[in-house]
Amino acid sequence: MYKNIKVIAFDADDTLWVNEPYFREIEGEFAKLLSVYETENKINQELYKKEIDNLNLYGYGIKGFVLSMIELAIEISNTKISPEEITKIINFGKEMLNKPIELLEGVEEVLKLLQTRYKIILVTKGDLLDQERKLKKSGLMKYFSHIEVLSDKKEHNYERLIKFLNIDASEFLMIGNSLKSDVLPIVAVGAQAIHIPFHTTWIHEQISKEEENDSYHTISSLKELPILL
Template sequence: MEVKYDEIKVIGFDADDTLWINETYFRDAEEKFAALLEGYETKNTIDQDLFKMEIKNLELYGYGIKGFVLSMVESALELSNNNVSHDTLHKILDIGKEMISHPVELLPDVVEVLKQLSKKYRLIVLTKGDLLDQERKLERSDLSEYFHHVEVLSDKKESNYQHLLDHLEIDVKEFLMIGNSLKSDVLPLINIGAKAIHVPFHTTWQHEQVEDHETNGKEYQTISGLKELLKLV
């Protein structure tokens, strides 16, 4: 599909799994969680129970590590029929603390791509999740200098984007969003009349996955890595 980017003046980047690795650490945490509870249930049941618990708590806790840890604690109590050891509960809390403290690992070519694009476009970061976590990661990433603005959103629905673009006085026709999640970074933008490019990450959280019918007929390009951006815009 051929899409023109001539009008674009501002480019928004998702952060988690677009600029740096994130989902991998959640998958690792889930592996550790399943190993801690393997005496009580099959791995499949443990995985499913934790996912269900996260979705049940999502409206209350929102996205981010702290809500994930609280869901792990609750799921551990449930899966073990209240027999989980206190040592295991300590280890679950520690999994969360390690995730929060984890160094930032940038994805390939991020610095080069941002450096090039920042000469021609206004770049902004649009991420969702925990405010403190995201600010901390951006600081650790050393990428702040390339961005005019950083916005942490509680969610990434059409209304969140529309409200933010209005606030930043960005014309929707001049805005291009780059991100790994079709659900959060691509479809809402296409639906409000902006452009978006999909850069898949090898792992996508089940909750972020979309059905074929949601993407049918939507005009966006998919690239295999950020470096391809330099040829497109």
């Protein structure tokens, strides 16, 4: 299945390093901050709604997340929230942007092994500066011959990338934790994908069972990748 691969593209957040749990952690802090106004469950639901409402405008990433939290805090508190509490929300964001990078198991060994046989690139979505900073902090930059930060991971984004790489779609293999962003659009454009689920997935990245299919492999750790190739 993976015989003619020329380029292997890795997703970054929750594929190479921990990301989503930091959002969950801050969402918990945010709900605690607003707990006098609403239940934690309701706050989480409303925050997700607010993020989706703002997604077209802000895109993915921490800055948009912080702006959505501030907007929601003002609404949920019926404008009773204090400036000191808004400062706390701003500081949640700064804390997230300054987080150290925690690599997932096996990442460096696998990249080291594969780089001798394939062209390895990084394909991520979100905030350009934040993703560049995380890559720098990760120490993994030397393994990647190209870094592509996309505003979204839809079929047309991948088609453009594959065209730019000057290869056939069948020669492109994407590896990532999100079925919705890293696997299904890849399979749809005729490229290949391997899914490595991560224990925490943002609702926005979740898909229904029936969208799953057998045109890709699922492995439980990056360490299983070399055996598949």
